[in-house]
Every structure is written in structure tokens, then in C-alpha cells.
Amino acid sequence: MHFGCHLKIFIIIDVLLLLNVTKPSFSDDSNAAIAIDCGATSQGKDGDGRNWDIDTKYLSSQGNSQTIKASFQDPSLPSEIPYMTARVSNSDMSYKFPINSTSRYFLRLHFYPTSYSSFNISNSYFSVIAADFTLLSNFSAAVTAEALTQAYIIKEYSLAPLDGVDSLELVFKPSNKHAGSFTFINGIELVPTPNLLDSANLLGFSDQSLDGKTATTETIARLNVGGNYIPPTNDSGLLRTWYDDTPYILGAAAGVTSSDNDTKGVHYKDMPRYIAPSDVYNTWRSMGPDPNITLNYNLTWSFSVDPTFTYIIRLHFCEHIYSKVNQRSFNIFIYNQTATPSGADVIAWTGSKDVPIYKDYAVSVQDGKGQQELLVALHPRDGADKPEFYDAILNGLEMFKVNDGNKNLAGPNPAPSEALVKAEKEKRENFTKDKPNINVIGAASGVAAAFGLATVLAVVLYKKKSKMPRLKSGTSSWLPIYGNSHTSGMKSTIGGSSVASAQLSTEATTNCRHFTLAEIRKATKNFDESHVIGVGGFGKVYKGVIDGSFKVAIKKSNPSSEQGVHEFVTEIEMLSKLRHKHLVSLIGYCEEDGEMALVYDFMAHGTLREHLYKGNKINLTWKQRLEMLIGAAKGLHYLHTGAKYTIIHRDVKTTNILLDENWVAKISDFGLSKTGPETNQNHVSTVVKGSFGYLDPEYFRRQQLTEKSDVYSFGVVLFEILCARPALNPSLPKEQVSLADWARSSVRKGNIDEIIDPHIKGTIKPECLKKFVDTAFKCLSDHGIDRPSMSDLLWNLEFSLQLQESGDASKATSNNVRNNQNDNINMHLNTLNLEEDDQFSAATSSSSNEQNSSTAIFSQIVHQTGR
């Protein structure tokens, strides 16, 4: 066997420093953090620069285990290490780690379920036992990943001290209930930690508390509320990952996010820094300034949890704005129970601003079928001792599952929602009706990886409606993914061509339908010129019909195009995972005889631009325009935050916002958008791409791409919609050529009224206009840091729409534009399923359901009739 016996335990200096404060001496190996890349033959660094050791030194019983390299690298993996190698075994195997028996440890298990040589991952069911604790049982990483739509899973446990024992044995046992079962593991981390938990009030039982010190827990969530993803290397010494809280927010009422710009920062006082890094305390989410709104909704986070377990919820707070008691005082509801009968008031707790504090609460989740929903909600206090401002605040949230009386933490594998299973089955049947051998358009998979918690906003099923677009005859042309702008700067070709299919992951091939060249030829009348509806950097785009009546857009590769097999594969891999109501969907692909083609959903109403000032425009109302902008903003927001790493579109403009037959706006041309640092390490482009008129000046100057570049471009789109003129119009006087410059100077001079589209000018409510223009203006700030985030932008647009609607409650919306309030309900659902879609269609088809005052809007969201 090929075991290089080379050991290196690496020491995390931060851990030592901070542990020294609480514990006197640290000289032993047992107090160092361990990270092992299971199955690797040499040590290496992950995307964050952390070192991962080989696993053989710690292997105490290797059974008949093998070290195997994964055959496919999912694009959403944060780094090759530790995911691309695994130790796989169909007998028991175990590791033994030296530990200090008086210390707690974080144990993190990394799983990347994919095919490993001849092992079929669907047969992998196993248990993991640490000391006497059952961490996992009948665990299928593949089933879990599918249900959570993640490519990889990280399980984090906090192990209570194992008094009197100086080693920790970690056993992997394949299940004996499934034939051919095997275990696998990609990475293990063991990090000593101080006692992080103390006692927590058990809600629903007066005077009872739960002792966190002796509990062994599993981390369910760790969120930097109102802030960004914090990688392990930026944690305060314990190598924890803090995630963005956006995907967990229930409903559209997401409040507002803020961050402290005061350099003095956070005064930890007596609180140890390891509790949470200052980034957590420096950013927060509050409910917003308008009491008419804040008093009418709950700011709510939703989590799916296993029944019958007890959970500890830790809430982190730090007040940076107010300094007096009863200025911002609110109630906290956890699992529908009031956690703070006398109210939550951060200043009353801490005595002064900028001082962090955390509060722990415990709840027992009742028995029930499948996973249960656990809500954490905030609401301003009202009544006798009403606060000065009706608002609430939260900076961070952690949730831990506590071991039960049998030293067990394992729950059942999460099941994909019934609606999702049903839809997949229907889809499979519909597509195999004519042809027996065809794959299915599946739900998205592998976007974010949190703690194996089923709250990712990624899964948007292919909607029934959009599957069979009712195309009206004579609709105008449109430009699909790959507009004209992507003509240069693409990566080099990897010669050959018939290799593309071989490079595709099984995941992509099951998520995407494979078309034969004959089918594609038939759909496009052998690529008849009359079917051409656009030309992009990739090649020509044809309109076509498949399966008798299903309209599609087919993008054919130009043989001389620079777009090689690699891009082709990348696009399929990316797009088959990115599915969202406001993104154009990839249906399938064809690769045969050196011809490559991608098949997309057909967008019946073409581009947003052509309805503004080009060709056969139909004068969209202001409300319709706002609704389309909100849709497009949701699509971009999803690209920015739906995945672990931000996906930056890079070419936001009105020709890349397409409209389907129901006038739902969808973002296109995100196929080669830039993803975050890790996945793109090898091909960072220095070529500035994008379209003139929309280009972020900062990106242009510094060639540094951030999601704020998309915000800038979207700001130009906002003015384009308001003024109905192109971003660049060279025929105008010099100072008016660039819309961005012209709009900014008009806003500064206070005469923006003069450049508004005359068709809608009189119909915009002044409050709405003000909010809209303020927002658009901020998007065009010179520096990215001054621009709003996509989620703030979305909130502001939704708010503008409410301002526009409050007052004209009697007016019915045009029935071909979707009712945005109902749409809102769907925005952050854990997994958007057909049930909700059906509800949604039911609600939209009946205009009597429309409620337009802002109170009604929020109560509608709050009451969640659709759930």
C-alpha cells in the first residue's frame, strides 16, 4: 500500500493564545488542532490556506479501507482539499486521536458524496461513533446532499470532555441493513475549544435550564446575521465558519442590514473574543425605520430540525446605534414561545453601546413526521412601556442540537420534499413518454454547504407553467444566454470535442437532458436560417420546438468559436445547478459529431429593453416595470448569495433581462459569470468584460471584480427603466451620452423629473419616486463600498412598490403581470415546491385576492397562508 508515514500536527496559534487565557498550560500535542485529508497521499493546503495532513498516522483500524480519488470535481466544492480524496471501506474502520481529557473539542466531518471508483455512492449507509456517542446512524451522504441540494456536507460536533481518557476513537461502521454498504470520509478536523456553552433557559418550563457544559452537541446553524460569510481562517481562533443568514429568512420581510463603520469597533470587555469574531458583532439586521411596517411583521428565521431533540439557540447582539435603555426594545419568539417575557433590550443588558452580549435559550422540539420547522422571530415591543423606536436587532445566531439520553445525535436522513419528489417523477414520466432513454431535468443540486441543514434557497423546481410556454404568434426575437458582449477574453480551447460528455458529472447528466443531434436538427429544421433569433460569442441561437410543442432556444456552438469543450462543460455543470425562478433555465445539451448545442427555456416576451424604447413597445406601466426589476433583482440576489461563493454576473443590462410568457423577468447570460476565489483560481481573467454604459468605474480602474459591480450595472438599469433611454446614446449632447452620468448629475441638481419617461411620469407616486431614485443613485456610487448590497436593493425596490401601491388599493393589477406580494412569500422558502407554486398561481389568478395596503401586504406575509 502507498502510505507515506509522514506526520505533521499543525498548531493554530490563535487557539493557543486564547486558550491560554482560560487554561494555564499548553505544551502537549493533545492541545493542537488536527486536520486530516482522508485518503490523501501527501499533505496540502485548502482554499483558505489551511494545512491538511495525511490520515494514516491516526488510522487505528483500517479494515479493508482504500484511498480513492473522486472521479468528478463538483464546481461548488470550495477547494480540492479535503474533498477530492476519500478513505472508503466496506468493513469497520477507525481513527484514534490524542486528546486532553479535560478539554472540549470541535469535531468536523467532511463528506463529498460522489462516485469513488467502483463504489456506487447510493449504497453508502453508515454510522459514526465518537467515544460512546452515536453521531450518525444509517447516514447516507448522498441522500442528505440531494435533499439539501448541496454537493458536500460538513457535520460539526462539539464533544464534551471525556474525563480520564487521553484518546478519542472515531469509528465508521457500514450499515448491515443495506447490501453493498460502505463508509467513506473525506476530511476530519479536531479542534480543542474552551467551554462555549453554559446553562440555557429551557423555554416552556419555568425555572428549568439545560446544562450546556456537559452536553455533546451538533451544530445546526451558525449565522453572521446581516453580514457576510466568514471563513474558518477569519474566525476568532476556533476555525468555525459563519454563514450569511439571508437564505434562512422567512418571507420577503427581511428587514435591513447594517454594519458599523466606527473604527473603534467592538468592546469585548469581559467577554472572551473566542465567543464570536468582531465581524459578527459589527454587522446586524434590524426591522427598518417605519413603525407602520415594523409593527406589522415578525423578522423571522426558519430552520428545519429533527423532532424530539432539544436545541440550544444562541443569539448574539451588539448595539451600535442607540445608547439608552428602552430605545430599541423587542420580543424574541423561539419555536412560537416568548423567550424574553420582559423584553429584549441590548443596552439594558450591556450598559453601553458597542458592547457585545449573547443569550442562550433551549427548546425541546416535539415529535412529528419528518423534519420540523423551528422559527426564531423578532418583533418590536409595544404597549405600556413602549420603546422610543419600534425596531429589533440581531447580530448572530448559532443553533446546536443536544445529545439525547441514549448518547445519540443521529436523526433520519432528510427526505427531499414530497412535492419535489412528485415533480421529479412527473418530469421523468413526461420526458420518457416518447423516448425511453432520456434523462431528467432535476432540481438544483450542490449549491451551498452549511451544516447539512435543509435551508438553502436554491431549489426552484422547473415550473409547470414555464414547461409549456404558450407562445403567441409573432412575438419578437430575444437574446438568450451569451449576449453580444462575450466575444473576447474567453479561455482557450481544449482541443478535441467528443470528450465533453465524458467530463460531465453524473449529477449534471441527470439534471440535464441529453439531446441527440437528430433531435436538435429536427427542432431547428436542420439549423434553418429562418429560425435564427440571435447571435452571440458562442454561436448562433435558434428557436426550436421539441417533443412536439415545447418551445426552446438552442444555442449552437460555432466551430471556429473560442468556446471550447471546457466552457461547454462548465456551463452545463454550472447551469444545471443554478435554478431559480428568476434565472433562465438550461434544459439540456447535445454533443455529437463535434457539434455542441445548449437548449434553454424559450422566453416568449424577449428582452426587457425591447419593451422600453425599441421596436414594438407596449408601454409598460410603472408598476409592471417595478415588478420586473424586483424579479431581476431576485435573480441577481440569488447569484450573489445562493451559493457559498458569490457568483458575479458581470454583464447586467436590459438585454440580459428576459421576459417569459407571463412577463416574469429572468436573468440570462450568467453562464460564464465569475465565481468566488477558489473555484476560479486558475483562470482569473484580467480582461475587463461587460458592456459600456453599464461598467462599474471601480472595476474598470482596479480590475477587481466584486458583486457591487453588478449593483452598479443594475443601478444603470434602474435609470434606464425610469427614463426609457439607452445606457449610452452617442447622438445626444456630450453630457447626456452616458445615462449613468446624466442621471447622477440630474439627481444632484434635483431635476430628475425632467428626464423621466413621459409615458409614466404622471403615474409615479412622489414617495415611490424618491425612494426609487435614492436607491438607484446609491447604486451608482463611485466606490463599491458605498453601494447597497443586492439584498438591500431588493428590499428598497419592494418598499418602493409598496409606496406606489399604498393608496391605489382599488386599482387591479394587469393580469399578465404577476402579483408581486404573492411572489414575495416565495422568496426565501427553504425549498420552493410545487405546492407553493400552486397556491401561488391560485392566488394570482384571482384578482380579488389582491391586497394592496402595506399593512395587508405584511400580514399576508406573516400569516403565510401558502404554507
Ligand SMILES: *[C@@H]1O[C@H](CO)[C@@H](O)[C@H](O)[C@H]1NC(C)=O
Ligand atoms: C490538559 O489541559 C489542561 C488544561 O486544561 C492541562 O493542565 C493539562 O496538563 C493537560 N493535560 C495533558 C495530558 O496534556
Ligand SMILES: *[C@@H]1O[C@H](CO)[C@@H](O)[C@H](O)[C@H]1NC(C)=O
Ligand atoms: C447505483 O445504485 C442505485 C441504487 O441501487 C442504482 O439505481 C444505480 O443505477 C446505480 N448506479 C450505478 C452507476 O451503478
Ligand SMILES: *[C@@H]1O[C@H](CO)[C@@H](O)[C@H](O)[C@H]1NC(C)=O
Ligand atoms: C479574512 O481576513 C483577511 C485578513 O484580515 C481579510 O483580508 C479577508 O478579506 C477576510 N475574508 C473575509 C471573507 O472576511
Ligand SMILES: *[C@@H]1O[C@H](CO)[C@@H](O)[C@H](O)[C@H]1NC(C)=O
Ligand atoms: C457612519 O455611519 C453613520 C450612521 O450610521 C453615518 O452618518 C456616517 O456618515 C458614517 N461614516 C462614514 C465614514 O461612513
Ligand SMILES: *[C@@H]1O[C@H](CO)[C@@H](O)[C@H](O)[C@H]1NC(C)=O
Ligand atoms: C403611519 O400611519 C399613520 C396612519 O395611517 C400615518 O398617519 C403616519 O404618518 C404613518 N407614519 C409613517 C412614519 O409613515
Ligand SMILES: *[C@@H]1O[C@H](CO)[C@@H](O)[C@H](O)[C@H]1NC(C)=O
Ligand atoms: C410573531 O410571532 C409570534 C410567535 O409566533 C406570534 O404570536 C405573533 O402573532 C407574530 N406577530 C406578527 C405580527 O405576526
Ligand SMILES: *[C@@H]1O[C@H](CO)[C@@H](O)[C@H](O)[C@H]1NC(C)=O
Ligand atoms: C408556530 O406557529 C406557526 C404559525 O402560526 C405554526 O404554523 C406552527 O405550527 C407553530 N409551531 C409550533 C411548534 O407550535
Ligand SMILES: *[C@@H]1O[C@H](CO)[C@@H](O)[C@H](O)[C@H]1NC(C)=O
Ligand atoms: C436508512 O435511510 C434510508 C434513506 O433515508 C431509509 O430509506 C431507510 O429506511 C433507513 N434504514 C434504516 C434501517 O433506518
Ligand SMILES: *[C@@H]1O[C@H](CO)[C@@H](O)[C@H](O)[C@H]1NC(C)=O
Ligand atoms: C406531465 O404531463 C402531464 C400531462 O401531460 C401534465 O399534466 C403535467 O403537468 C406534466 N408534469 C410536468 C412536471 O411537466
